[in-house]
Amino acid sequence: MGQWAIFRNPYSKVMRCTARAARAAVLAAVAGVxxxxxxxxATEARVLSPQxxxxxxxxxxxxxxxTTNTATVAILFDxxxxxxxxxxDTLAAAVPPRxxxxxxxxxxxxxxxxxxxxEGVSIALMTPGLTDHHQVISAAAAGRRVIxxxxxxxxxxxxxxxxxxxxxxxxxxxxxxxAARAAGLRFSPALLMLVKKV
Amino acid sequence: MSxxxxxxxxxxxxxxxxxxxxxxATAAIGLITAGVAPGASSQPIDYATFENLFGEPITTSANxxxxxxxxxxxxxxxxxxxDIRRSGALTLPGVLKSLAGIDYLPFxxxxxxxxxxxxxxxxxxxxxxxxxxRQAYVGLFGFVAWDQLPVTLSEIRQIEVVRxxxxxxxxxxxxxxxxxxxxxxxxxxxxxxxRVYRSTDGDTSAEAFVSTVLTDTVGLRLSARxxxxxxxxxxxxxxxxxxxxxxxxxxxxTLGEVTYRPTERLSLAIEGSYNAGEIDAVTPIYSAxxxxxxxxxxxxxxxxxxxxxxxxxxxxxxxxxxxSPNFFFSDFPEDMEDDAVEAFLEEDLIVARGGLLxxxxxxxxxxxxxxxxxxxxxxxxxxxxxxxxxxxxxDIWSASALMDWQMTDTTSASLSLRYDRQSVDxxxxxxxxxxxxxxNFSDISYDGLSANFAVAYRPDExxxxxxxxxRGLRVPSAxxxxxxxxxxxxxxxxxxxxxxxxxxxxxxxxxxxxxxPRIDGDLxxxxxxQHNKDLGYVFGSVPVTLPRxxxxxxxSRNIGNSKAWGFEIEFESALNDSVRWGANYSFIDxxxxxxxxxxxxxxxxxxxxxxxxxxxxxNAWIDATWQKWEAGLDLHFVSKRSLPSVFDLGxxxxxxxxxxxxxxxxxxAYKVTDWLALEVKATGLTQKxxxxxxxxxxxxxxxxxxxLRVEF
Numbered sequence: 001m002g003q004w005a006i007f008r009n010p011y012s013k014v015m016r017c018t019a020r021a022a023r024a025a026v027l028a029a030v031a032g033v034x035x036x037x038x039x040x041x042a043t044e045a046r047v048l049s050p051q052x053x054x055x056x057x058x059x060x061x062x063x064x065x066x067t068t069n070t071a072t073v074a075i076l077f078d079x080x081x082x083x084x085x086x087x088x089d090t091l092a093a094a095v096p097p098r099x100x101x102x103x104x105x106x107x108x109x110x111x112x113x114x115x116x117x118x119e120g121v122s123i124a125l126m127t128p129g130l131t132d133h134h135q136v137i138s139a140a141a142a143g144r145r146v147i148x149x150x151x152x153x154x155x156x157x158x159x160x161x162x163x164x165x166x167x168x169x170x171x172x173x174x175x176x177x178x179a180a181r182a183a184g185l186r187f188s189p190a191l192l193m194l195v196k197k198v
Numbered sequence: 199m200s201x202x203x204x205x206x207x208x209x210x211x212x213x214x215x216x217x218x219x220x221x222x223a224t225a226a227i228g229l230i231t232a233g234v235a236p237g238a239s240s241q242p243i244d245y246a247t248f249e250n251l252f253g254e255p256i257t258t259s260a261n262x263x264x265x266x267x268x269x270x271x272x273x274x275x276x277x278x279x280x281d282i283r284r285s286g287a288l289t290l291p292g293v294l295k296s297l298a299g300i301d302y303l304p305f306x307x308x309x310x311x312x313x314x315x316x317x318x319x320x321x322x323x324x325x326x327x328x329x330x331x332r333q334a335y336v337g338l339f340g341f342v343a344w345d346q347l348p349v350t351l352s353e354i355r356q357i358e359v360v361r362x363x364x365x366x367x368x369x370x371x372x373x374x375x376x377x378x379x380x381x382x383x384x385x386x387x388x389x390x391x392x393r394v395y396r397s398t399d400g401d402t403s404a405e406a407f408v409s410t411v412l413t414d415t416v417g418l419r420l421s422a423r424x425x426x427x428x429x430x431x432x433x434x435x436x437x438x439x440x441x442x443x444x445x446x447x448x449x450x451x452t453l454g455e456v457t458y459r460p461t462e463r464l465s466l467a468i469e470g471s472y473n474a475g476e477i478d479a480v481t482p483i484y485s486a487x488x489x490x491x492x493x494x495x496x497x498x499x500x501x502x503x504x505x506x507x508x509x510x511x512x513x514x515x516x517x518x519x520x521x522s523p524n525f526f527f528s529d530f531p532e533d534m535e536d537d538a539v540e541a542f543l544e545e546d547l548i549v550a551r552g553g554l555l556x557x558x559x560x561x562x563x564x565x566x567x568x569x570x571x572x573x574x575x576x577x578x579x580x581x582x583x584x585x586x587x588x589x590x591x592x593d594i595w596s597a598s599a600l601m602d603w604q605m606t607d608t609t610s611a612s613l614s615l616r617y618d619r620q621s622v623d624x625x626x627x628x629x630x631x632x633x634x635x636x637x638n639f640s641d642i643s644y645d646g647l648s649a650n651f652a653v654a655y656r657p658d659e660x661x662x663x664x665x666x667x668x669r670g671l672r673v674p675s676a677x678x679x680x681x682x683x684x685x686x687x688x689x690x691x692x693x694x695x696x697x698x699x700x701x702x703x704x705x706x707x708x709x710x711x712x713x714x715p716r717i718d719g720d721l722x723x724x725x726x727x728q729h730n731k732d733l734g735y736v737f738g739s740v741p742v743t744l745p746r747x748x749x750x751x752x753x754s755r756n757i758g759n760s761k762a763w764g765f766e767i768e769f770e771s772a773l774n775d776s777v778r779w780g781a782n783y784s785f786i787d788x789x790x791x792x793x794x795x796x797x798x799x800x801x802x803x804x805x806x807x808x809x810x811x812x813x814x815x816x817n818a819w820i821d822a823t824w825q826k827w828e829a830g831l832d833l834h835f836v837s838k839r840s841l842p843s844v845f846d847l848g849x850x851x852x853x854x855x856x857x858x859x860x861x862x863x864x865x866x867a868y869k870v871t872d873w874l875a876l877e878v879k880a881t882g883l884t885q886k887x888x889x890x891x892x893x894x895x896x897x898x899x900x901x902x903x904x905x906l907r908v909e910f
Contacts, residue, residue, distance in 0.1 A: 055251060065462070100250065167253075168665070171251070187852045190248070190264050194264055194265070194266060
């Protein structure tokens with residue numbers, strides 16, 4: 001209160017000038033933050049790397065009850081977004097034939113978000129630019145034991161993805177308990193003690 | 199000494215009574231049903247899979263739950279199996295000596311002492327060592343017989359070294375640090391291997407292990423070890439007579455473990471080990487002794503995953519027996535087998551733990567632990583003592599609680615508290631000349647609260663700031679409150695002290711860590727200060743008259759206080775996939791306020807931590823692999839110190855200087871196949887003889903080892 005009282009002092013030109021300058025600075029800062037947020041939103045969308053995919057496929061071992069011998073990895077893309085399908089194709093090619101350190105075989109397939117069908121899918125990887133579809137994807141995964149994964153931490157924070165992942169410079173797995181619960185997934189307690197819950 | 203004259207296969211006298219077994223079992227059941235929980239270091243976790251997932255080692259030692267090494271709030275080193283292999287070390291102390299803050303003190307070829315942050319001594323009672331969470335130190339004196347541990351280097355998955363008082367997490371011996379040795383787990387790991395070495399001095403060392411997942415539910419681990427170590431050089435000039443009698447020592451060890459996972463949630467394991475050997479040891483009064491040792495252990499574990507955490511129980515029984523013609527004097531008979539009357543120490547320790555880990559919250563973990571220990575000790579420290587010895591029973595109840603709290607995205611905190619209560623029951627011999635009776639000891643109980651509090655702040659992925667405060671407790675060892683003897687020839691009495699008090703260690707610590715992803719590097723800076731109150735020492739070297747004893751005796755005693763501060767600087771990096779290097783420097787400054795160690799210029803107790811703790815330690819190492827070749831070099835610098843010497847019981851101690859020295863170890867290997875390598879190792883490469891423990895102890899020799907290493 002005291003500081004705002006200074007701004008209202010009609011007798012102090014110096015103070016008025018200071019107040020104007022301060023307001024301008026605050027407005028500039030807000031504008032800057034908004035601009036940064038826009039940029040961040042536009043680039044939200046870190047493409048999952050082969051290392052990210054390897055980490056995610058390792059998580060399959062910690063799903064209870066145990067995943068069956070073959071797991072389907074769906075790579076979701078937006079057909080209306082230029083380049084999205086080719087990104088999905090690239091990711092599909094990066095999915096290894098077998099989950100590391102396990103007997104689980106992996107089958108990759110690309111899937112447009114306009115024709116979502118997550119029945120039988122174990123992992124759904126999201127290509128960049130699907131932020132607007134996160135909620136729909138999350139709803140499609142509900143109860144189907146699908147591990148939804150994004151390279152964007154905000155997806156897990158918004159409880160739309162079970163995991164958000166990054167591996168540079170070090171491995172980070174952000175876990176949404178609410179998204180996992182909605183998807184009907186359970187993980188080993190040891191894994192949940194090692195990931196970051198958001 | 200030879201294999202024929204000292205058989206390590208004698209049977210131990212330590213036997214637990216049925217009542218003792220029932221008490222332990224009841225305690226374990228009670229702890230579980232009461233919802234009190236054990237240390238989570240008993241939890242079976244799939245280290246390998248998690249390590250591959252997160253790209254770094256996983257530990258449960260820091261706060262009982264699985265954590266990534268980079269998330270740990272305390273100062274911890276994790277030495278992986280690859281680190282052990284690439285270090286070229288032949289022994290556990292050899293592996294540990296290159297770490298910052300570690301003091302390595304080799305008294306003989308099979309008696310080495312390891313201390314964390316100063317205060318090293320013969321029979322160092324300040325360190326807790328665990329194997330897969332089972333306490334493996336010798337409770338009689340609270341020291342670690344490194345050469346007798348039932349574990350092979352080949353089967354170790356990782357060694358977790360925590361610096362600073364850790365009694366709230368690990369138990370009452372961990373006042374300077376704790377070392378948890380984690381082996382391969384046959385529930386998850388299929389691995390095997392072995393090593394056979396022979397040195398130029400005639401030492402032989404062989405070990406083998408296998409860990410195999412037999413079926414989806416059953417796993418099996420077996421290991422065995424044998425060594426015959428030659429004594430340090432006895433031909434050097436100016437040797438004290440007693441140490442020249444050190445001879446070659448044999449050691450055997452076997453271990454078996456079966457794990458069973460009938461469901462995804464339940465895991466069970468039973469384990470047994472047997473170890474027999476001989477030790478050329480330096481006693482706490484710095485006299486020489488030769489001992490036969492026999493150790494066996496049994497352990498059963500169970501863990502069950504709950505929707506909101508985990509419950510588990512762990513019961514172990516550990517028996518140690520040591521025999522010697524004489525624990526304190528140097529007049530060893532030529533043939534120990536022929537010596538009809540021997541001194542002996544026996545302990546039968548049962549530990550039951552149970553616990554509950556609660557993980558229902560996203561940002562907090564709670565752990566409750568309860569532990570019961572029953573230690574039956576039977577001893578006759580002096581062979582000529584005219585009696586059947588002394589019985590002592592120590593019962594300890596402990597309860598602890600831990601909370602780990604992720605306060606914000608960048609800040610986490612951990613608080614652990616532990617309460618210990620030890621009661622004593624004593625029977626048997628007490629010299630008539632003393633004013634104390636068994637009842638004086640049976641009235642004694644010790645209790646106290648230890649605590650650890652740590653905060654970590656991680657503003658980004660590569661930076662960590664840490665701060666911690668800790669209080670550690672050391673309750674008296676069996677020797678300090680229960681050992682009596684009489685030496686008629688020298689007219690000496692040996693006595694425990696009923697006024698012996700608990701030692702407390704308070705420490706504050708701050709640390710900074712920075713990771714350098716581009717060079718796979720890690721920098722760590724640590725600053726600490728600690729205060730030791732009521733330090734205890736197990737025996738003096740000269741009889742003293744303590745208030746309640748009523749007659750002069752070699753007695754245990756609280757000798758005063760001591761404080762220390764220091765810092766550690768560590769850096770290590772991998773230049774590429776094949777070349778790794780590291781260096782560290784540790785400084786410690788110890789200031790003693792000891793008031794019970796000397797009288798009229800005579801050193802009554804062979805201790806002075808200021809003199810005994812070198813101010814500077816520095817290590818540098820590099821190792822490389824190239825095609826089928828491996829090579830490594832390890833430099834270990836220790837600045838000057840002084841160590842006490844006592845040539846016989848009853849004589850005052852004196853300090854003798856130990857000069858600054860550098861130990862240079864090197865090794866090279868050639869991989870003949872994927873599973874077989876030929877190896878050459880050298881310890882003490884640059885000097886033929888090095889007096890690493892001063893002029894009154896045998897000098898360590900340069901030794902060259904050659905052999906085979908098998909891995910599959």
